[in-house]
Amino acid sequence: MNTLSSGSSVGLKLRNFSLLLVAAGLLASIFADVQIYASEPWAHLRIMLQGLFSPSISDPQQLAIDLFYTLSFALIGVSLAAVAGLLLSLLYQHPLVRFCCAFFRAIHELFWALLFMQLFGLSASTAILAIAIPYACTFARVFHDIYQHAPIKLRQLPELADSKFSHFLYVLLPQVWPQMRSYLRYRFECGVRTSAVLGFVGLPTIGFHLETAFKQGDYSYAGALLLAFFLLIASIKYWLKVYLLPVYIGIALWFLPGSEFTNSSDNIWRFFSVDIWPAVIKTADQSIVEKLLAYGQWLSSLLLQQGLPGMGSTLLLSLMALAATAVLCVLLAPLLTLMRGQWLVNSAGQCLLLVMRSTPEYILAFVLLLLLGPSMLPAVIALAIHNSGLISFLLQRDIAAAQTSTTASVSFSDFLYKVMPDLYAKFISLLMYRAEIILRESAILGVLGVTTLGFYIDSAFEDLRFDRALALLFLTALLNVVVDQLSRKLQLCFSDQGIRVRSKD
Amino acid sequence: MSCKTFCLSLLILVTSYCTAVSGAVVATDKVLTFTAIPDQDQSQLRMRFQQVADYLTTELGVQVNYIPVKSYAAAIGAFRNNQVQLAWFGGLSGVRARQLVPGSRAIAQGIEDRQFKSYFIAHHSTGLSASDSFPQGIAGKTFTFGSKGSTSGRLMPEYYIREQWQRSPQQLFSAVGFSGDHSLTISQVQAGAYQVGAVNYQVWQSMLAAGKIDQSKVSVIWQTPQYTDYQWTIRAGVDRDYGAGFSDKVQAALLQMRDPQLLKQFPRSGFIRAENADYQAIKETAIALDLLQP
Numbered sequence: 178m179n180t181l182s183s184g185s186s187v188g189l190k191l192r193n194f195s196l197l198l199v200a201a202g203l204l205a206s207i208f209a210d211v212q213i214y215a216s217e218p219w220a221h222l223r224i225m226l227q228g229l230f231s232p233s234i235s236d237p238q239q240l241a242i243d244l245f246y247t248l249s250f251a252l253i254g255v256s257l258a259a260v261a262g263l264l265l266s267l268l269y270q271h272p273l274v275r276f277c278c279a280f281f282r283a284i285h286e287l288f289w290a291l292l293f294m295q296l297f298g299l300s301a302s303t304a305i306l307a308i309a310i311p312y313a314c315t316f317a318r319v320f321h322d323i324y325q326h327a328p329i330k331l332r333q334l335p336e337l338a339d340s341k342f343s344h345f346l347y348v349l350l351p352q353v354w355p356q357m358r359s360y361l362r363y364r365f366e367c368g369v370r371t372s373a374v375l376g377f378v379g380l381p382t383i384g385f386h387l388e389t390a391f392k393q394g395d396y397s398y399a400g401a402l403l404l405a406f407f408l409l410i411a412s413i414k415y416w417l418k419v420y421l422l423p424v425y426i427g428i429a430l431w432f433l434p435g436s437e438f439t440n441s442s443d444n445i446w447r448f449f450s451v452d453i454w455p456a457v458i459k460t461a462d463q464s465i466v467e468k469l470l471a472y473g474q475w476l477s478s479l480l481l482q483q484g485l486p487g488m489g490s491t492l493l494l495s496l497m498a499l500a501a502t503a504v505l506c507v508l509l510a511p512l513l514t515l516m517r518g519q520w521l522v523n524s525a526g527q528c529l530l531l532v533m534r535s536t537p538e539y540i541l542a543f544v545l546l547l548l549l550g551p552s553m554l555p556a557v558i559a560l561a562i563h564n565s566g567l568i569s570f571l572l573q574r575d576i577a578a579a580q581t582s583t584t585a586s587v588s589f590s591d592f593l594y595k596v597m598p599d600l601y602a603k604f605i606s607l608l609m610y611r612a613e614i615i616l617r618e619s620a621i622l623g624v625l626g627v628t629t630l631g632f633y634i635d636s637a638f639e640d641l642r643f644d645r646a647l648a649l650l651f652l653t654a655l656l657n658v659v660v661d662q663l664s665r666k667l668q669l670c671f672s673d674q675g676i677r678v679r680s681k682d
Numbered sequence: 683m684s685c686k687t688f689c690l691s692l693l694i695l696v697t698s699y700c701t702a703v704s705g706a707v708v709a710t711d712k713v714l715t716f717t718a719i720p721d722q723d724q725s726q727l728r729m730r731f732q733q734v735a736d737y738l739t740t741e742l743g744v745q746v747n748y749i750p751v752k753s754y755a756a757a758i759g760a761f762r763n764n765q766v767q768l769a770w771f772g773g774l775s776g777v778r779a780r781q782l783v784p785g786s787r788a789i790a791q792g793i794e795d796r797q798f799k800s801y802f803i804a805h806h807s808t809g810l811s812a813s814d815s816f817p818q819g820i821a822g823k824t825f826t827f828g829s830k831g832s833t834s835g836r837l838m839p840e841y842y843i844r845e846q847w848q849r850s851p852q853q854l855f856s857a858v859g860f861s862g863d864h865s866l867t868i869s870q871v872q873a874g875a876y877q878v879g880a881v882n883y884q885v886w887q888s889m890l891a892a893g894k895i896d897q898s899k900v901s902v903i904w905q906t907p908q909y910t911d912y913q914w915t916i917r918a919g920v921d922r923d924y925g926a927g928f929s930d931k932v933q934a935a936l937l938q939m940r941d942p943q944l945l946k947q948f949p950r951s952g953f954i955r956a957e958n959a960d961y962q963a964i965k966e967t968a969i970a971l972d973l974l975q976p
Contacts, residue, residue: 214824214877216873218873218875220899221872298760298763378752378753378756388752392863394865444763455975456976550875551824551859551876552857626824626858626859639829639831640755640830641755641778
């Protein structure tokens with residue numbers, strides 16, 4: 178009785194929340210620029226499709242090197258992040274740690290790369306740190322969430338209460354290790370994607386040539402690169418074993434690209450002492466108070482001109498993308514569930530998800546720009562495709578689990594009344610988790626002329642105005658901390674109750 | 683068990699990363715490295731400039747290497763950090779680089795760079811046609827610049843737009859994009875993704891000659907007044923590092939470049955002497971548009 182009533186109230190809450198999400202997205206679209214500009218993309222699209230479906234490659238050796246570096250950076254970056262994230266996750270209750278994690282997570286890997294490039298140049302350290310830092314913060318959060326859901330709690334083993342570390346080692350870790358391992362595997366896939374995207378700013382990964390190929394209209398080459406990239410990601414599950422990690426990491430480290438960049442200590446000093454401060458406070462005969470005043474003035478005018486408008490469009494874009502992602506996921510879920518019955522159709526579904534989640538948003542946006550013209554619409558669709566591909570991929574496992582416990586094939590009504598209600602709480606919690614990522618991914622869509630915070634940050638880096646870049650990155654990070662707090666509250670509100678209901682079943 | 687292997691792998695990872703990073707400092711012989719801003723045809727950059735590197739190696743008697751970069755900012759960053767000592771910059775990127783490394787100088791420019799210009803191009807559906815005066819009809823259309831740091835694709839076009847209307851492009855156009863490079867600007871306007879765009883006239887002409895432009899779809903509607911653009915800039919301190927008079931030697935080698943095969947890579951008909959003062963106007967424009975700190 179109790180279960181039933183609490184179940185229905187959670188259901189209601191979830192329904193209302195979903196409706197609210199979609200309504201917010203629609204409302205945002207009123208204020209945002211979502212106009213479609215008539216264009217004549219067909220000639221160009223035909224060339225593009227022809228190229229993409231006739232992949233050819235002139236330099237397979239280069240491709241092999243690119244793929245190798247993509248993997249190496251991802252391997253080392255994600256492994257470092259896992260270590261750091263593991264340590265941080267133990268301290269995650271501490272508000273300061275949580276704040277710092279949300280703060281550093283908020284900064285897009287591309288911007289980390291642009292920052293470290295000022296310090297270490299175009300080197301392996303830049304790529305690895307750009308992956309490791311935001312990923313460590315993500316690991317911390319997710320590992321912490323996993324511990325929260327561990328079934329055996331401390332009070333059942335009072336003799337370990339006095340040592341937090343033994344408690345972690347002997348109580349928590351054995352329980353959550355399978356989940357952590359599976360998350361590590363998933364995160365590694367993300368790491369490979371990130372590593373590829375880092376090529377867009379000049380690091381020697383597959384993204385370097387992919388972006389060039391798209392820019393130059395060399396679509397056969399782009400097709401070959403994308404295909405190779407998809408195959409790489411699809412193959413991860415066959416060769417990534419935790420016990421082989423040391424071997425892989427050893428190989429990756431041995432063959433890392435060398436760098437002739439030697440004067441990094443000078444750069445680090447220069448960056449922090451000169452680069453990140455605006456010219457207005459660099460005049461010699463200023464007192465501290467004058468400097469502070471000048472800095473305040475500079476900051477407030479920056480906020481007014483770029484920060485606030487940027488924040489506005491970032492939020493609008495994120496709300497719309499979130500709503501579109503939700504709708505697309507809800508449309509995809511029944512399709513994928515019904516597809517599971519047949520082997521061939523199922524593989525087609527898996528391929529679709531792989532393509533959706535692995536194609537860099539930049540490239541999706543590029544194609545959509547040709548079709549729809551410049552506005553927020555291509556950005557929204559690109560973000561929705563990518564994120565719904567990811568969420569659906571993650572939900573797949575739960576659909577599979579639900580299915581083995583019931584019948585072999587699922588009918589549509591089974592889906593509506595069994596699978597979907599089971600999944601929905603998880604779905605919303607994943608969606609909230611992606612909300613944060615959508616917020617920062619809007620950064621790399623500057624080609625569309627959408628003036629998000631990321632657009633202004635990118636401009637600041639392009640203009641070598643690190644003072645502006647840093648101030649805006651700070652603002653982005655703060656925005657993310659707020660969103661993170663909100664989404665945490667919502668997640669607690671839904672997923673915990675969802676889990677409670679299920680565990681009572 | 684698996685937990686133990688995990689911990690072990692972590693240990694190996696951390697120690698080996700530390701050794702790898704500390705060992706990454708490689709002693710280098712005296713090598714001169716140069717780069718060029720990736721303004722067009724990026725896939726061909728290495729092929730284009732390797733020939734120039736070979737030419738300079740024979741002329742200077744020092745090993746000269748070329749490294750490709752992905753963006754204008756990366757080219758400037760490499761120059762600033764002494765990863766490159768010589769660079770083929772655009773007007774704005776050169777000014778920025780010389781501001782960051784005081785004592786650096788512009789030593790040579792293309793003959794065409796004295797009278798450089800940008801083309802405004804439009805998709806045929808806009809109904810705009812070529813005119814001698816500023817095309818008033820572009821207001822309210824969608825507009826794309828090239829790279830954010832480009833002189834001919836951003837700085838000068840934006841300057842003339844602001845001069846005409848006293849308003850920013852964002853206020854004037856219904857959407858403002860940054861395609862990233864000149865060839866992309868042309869293909870996006872040709873496909874109608876953007877209605878109007880601003881592009882380096884040299885890139886337009888070479889793409890036209892290569893048959894990559896369908897003039898029934900996209901055409902030039904206006905050309906900006908002339909300004910000074912690309913130049914070779916050499917870093918401060920090369921005379922100390924490579925021997926007295928080295929920068930003059932580099933300048934002489936550049937000015938003597940006659941091989942059409944080499945000049946075609948820029949594409950310029952030859953190089954002439956240049957100095958920092960030639961770019962004063964560009965510098966002032968950049969400051970006026972808040973693209974450079976005074």
